[in-house]
Structures are given as C-alpha cells and as structure tokens.
Amino acid sequence: MSNGIDRLREAKLRVTQPRRQLLEELESADRPLSAEDLLSKMASGSLDLVTIYRNMTVFAEHGIVQVIQLESGKQLFELHAVGDHHHHIICRECHATVRLDLCFGGELEKLAKSQGYSDLNHTIEVFGVCSQCSA
Amino acid sequence: MSNGIDRLREAKLRVTQPRRQLLEELESADRPLSAEDLLSKMASGSLDLVTIYRNMTVFAEHGIVQVIQLESGKQLFELHAVGDHHHHIICRECHATVRLDLCFGGELEKLAKSQGYSDLNHTIEVFGVCSQCSA
DNA sequence: GTCTATGCAAAGCTTTTGCACCACT
DNA sequence: AGTGGTGCAAAAGCTTTGCATAGAC
Numbered sequence: 546m547s548n549g550i551d552r553l554r555e556a557k558l559r560v561t562q563p564r565r566q567l568l569e570e571l572e573s574a575d576r577p578l579s580a581e582d583l584l585s586k587m588a589s590g591s592l593d594l595v596t597i598y599r600n601m602t603v604f605a606e607h608g609i610v611q612v613i614q615l616e617s618g619k620q621l622f623e624l625h626a627v628g629d630h631h632h633h634i635i636c637r638e639c640h641a642t643v644r645l646d647l648c649f650g651g652e653l654e655k656l657a658k659s660q661g662y663s664d665l666n667h668t669i670e671v672f673g674v675c676s677q678c679s680a
Numbered sequence: 681m682s683n684g685i686d687r688l689r690e691a692k693l694r695v696t697q698p699r700r701q702l703l704e705e706l707e708s709a710d711r712p713l714s715a716e717d718l719l720s721k722m723a724s725g726s727l728d729l730v731t732i733y734r735n736m737t738v739f740a741e742h743g744i745v746q747v748i749q750l751e752s753g754k755q756l757f758e759l760h761a762v763g764d765h766h767h768h769i770i771c772r773e774c775h776a777t778v779r780l781d782l783c784f785g786g787e788l789e790k791l792a793k794s795q796g797y798s799d800l801n802h803t804i805e806v807f808g809v810c811s812q813c814s815a
Numbered sequence: 816g817t818c819t820a821t822g823c824a825a826a827g828c829t830t831t832t833g834c835a836c837c838a839c840t
Numbered sequence: 841a842g843t844g845g846t847g848c849a850a851a852a853g854c855t856t857t858g859c860a861t862a863g864a865c
Contacts, residue, residue, distance in 0.1 A: 559839050559844060580829080593847050598830060600845090616801065618753030618854085619829070634792040643795050649784060653806045657769040660778050662808030666751065669804050671788045673797030694819060694864050715854080728822050733855060735820090753829085754854070821862070831852070838845080 556607040563592045576642045577621035636675035691742040698727045711777045712756035771810035
C-alpha cells in the first residue's frame with residue numbers, strides 16, 4: 546500500500562523529518578487542517594510555518610494534498626488519495642467535514658472548454674455550521 | 681425597474697456619491713471586478729479603497745453584490761440581480777467570465793442539512809484561462 | 816440635528832521571498 | 841559531494857479597524 550512516505554519517493558521528493566511529521570498529522574487528522582493547525586499540532590519549534598507552506602505547495606503540485614479554499618480566502622489542507630476526487634461540506638467554525646462523493650466537474654469543464662477556456666480546474670464546496678458548533 | 685440606487689433605498693442605505701460611483705462601475709462592467717479594479721476605474725482620489733471594501737461588504741450583506749472567491753483567495757465583486765443565482769467560468773488572468781446558469785446548490789444544501797449543517801452557502805466555480813489570455 | 820458613511824492612517828493576518836545553513840541521497 | 845530542503849527574518853498583499861470629520865436624511 547502507498548503510504549505518505551512512498552508517495553514522496555514516487556514524486557522524487559526527499560524524505561525529510563518535517564515531511565514525515567506533516568504527513569503523519571495529515572493522515573491522522575479527521576478534518577482538513579490549516580497551516581496554523583499543523584504548526585500547533587507539532588512539538589513546539591520542531592518546524593517552521595514557512596516549511597509548512599512550502600511543503601503544502603509542493604504536495605499540492607504532486608497531488609499528495611488537496612487545497613480547500615474557505616469563504617474567507619484562507620486555505621485548508623487535506624491528504625489526497627490517488628484518483629480520489631471529491632468535494633466537501635465544511636463547517637465554517639471548526640472545519641468538520643463531510644465528503645461529497647459526487648462531482649459534476651467533468652460536465653462543467655467540458656462546458657468551459659467549449660467556451661475556449663483551457664487549463665481548467667473547479668471548486669464545489671458547501672459551507673455551513675455543523676451541529677456541534679451551532680449547539 | 682430597480683436600478684442600483686433604488687436598491688440602496690430598499691435596503692435603507694444612504695445614497696452617497698461613492699455608492700453611486702461604485703454601482704455605476706459595477707453596472708457597466710463586463711466582468712467581476714476586484715477592489716483594486718474599482719479603485720482604478722474611478723477618477724483618482726474620488727474615493728478610498730477602504731470605502732470600496734466597506735461598501736462591498738454591506739452590498740453583499742444586502743444581496744446587491746455577489747462575492748466571488750478566486751483560487752488565490754482574492755475576491756471579485758459582481759452586481760447581483762434579485763433572484764439571479766448563478767455560477768461562473770472565470771479566467772484566472774483577466775477575469776473574463778461566462779455565466780453558468782445551472783446550479784445543483786439546492787441538492788447540495790439539502791444534503792448538508794440532512795447532515796446537521798445549518799446557515800448554508802455554496803460555491804461552484806470553474807477556473808481556467810480564456811482564449812484571449814492563452815493566445 | 817442626528818446618525819451613517821467616508822477618509823486617512825495604521826494594523827492585522829495569511830502567505831511569500833531571500834539567503835545562508837543543513838541534511839537527504 | 842551535490843542538490844534540495846529548512847529556518848530565520850523580513851516583506852508582500854489583501855483586507856480590516858479606529859477615530860475624527862463630512863454628508864445624507
């Protein structure tokens with residue numbers, strides 16, 4: 546099976562201590578995490594916020610991580626299994642997330658292509674307040 | 681017919697010079713505009729960037745303006761006609777926009793509701809590079 | 816006259832960049 | 841040994857806040 550570290554090797558990325566830690570946190574997280582979330586979950590001083598951002602960028606480029614844009618413009622990071630395209634229902638407050646295993650992105654992008662758009666991407670997200678947070 | 685100024689009155693907002701200018705620009709725009717876009721379209725010094733942000737926030741709260749989140753987290757503003765819910769195909773570079781007059785938001789929000797989420801909202805956007813910009 | 820809206824200045828927050836040092840392969 | 845990754849410090853970019861003044865009703 547392909548764990549996080551194998552995926553680093555597949556992507557020809559070096560297996561460093563910070564990356565091990567980041568993947569470990571992402572794997573055990575029950576919801577998407579912000580850069581700050583990741584930082585605060587680490588032993589204090591064990592890695593820098595910059596390293597988190599740089600790695601999330603690299604991971605996203607290699608499809609190891611999926612980036613979620615919140616309504617506020619802030620971003621969350623989630624481990625992205627190969628071929629596991631999906632969307633989310635996300636709590637605005639605690640970021641508790643429900644997977645949406647549907648996607649009309651294909652049709653949308655076909656439409657966009659027919660309009661002359663290239664290099665396509667799409668976002669489909671539902672934002673709300675979960676029952677925990679609204680209680 | 682309900683032009684921008686009437687909509688201000690309906691919302692019990694004061695009809696000020698800055699607001700007239702902002703609505704005028706939004707009405708004549710052929711694509712969603714950023715705060716900076718709006719500023720640069722105004723006679724220099726005729727209003728402040730802060731005024732633009734404050735009004736976009738107020739307008740959005742009253743449904744006069746629709747906010748679009750780009751992949752980068754930046755936001756664009758577009759006039760929002762009453763009852764005119766729709767989504768977009770947006771060029772990452774020039775922000776040229778094609779309306780998507782379809783929306784599965786209803787079903788998505790129903791699903792979210794059944795999962796205990798309240799105060800719902802959703803985003804469906806397609807990003808790409810338009811034929812002008814990729815040429 | 817009252818209360819909202821604006822301008823200016825300054826701060827806030829997330830994210831990015833530069834550069835020297837470190838460490839994975 | 842060589843290249844890629846990390847840390848620290850600093851900057852950048854967009855957006856927000858505070859406060860006194862101006863302007864709409």
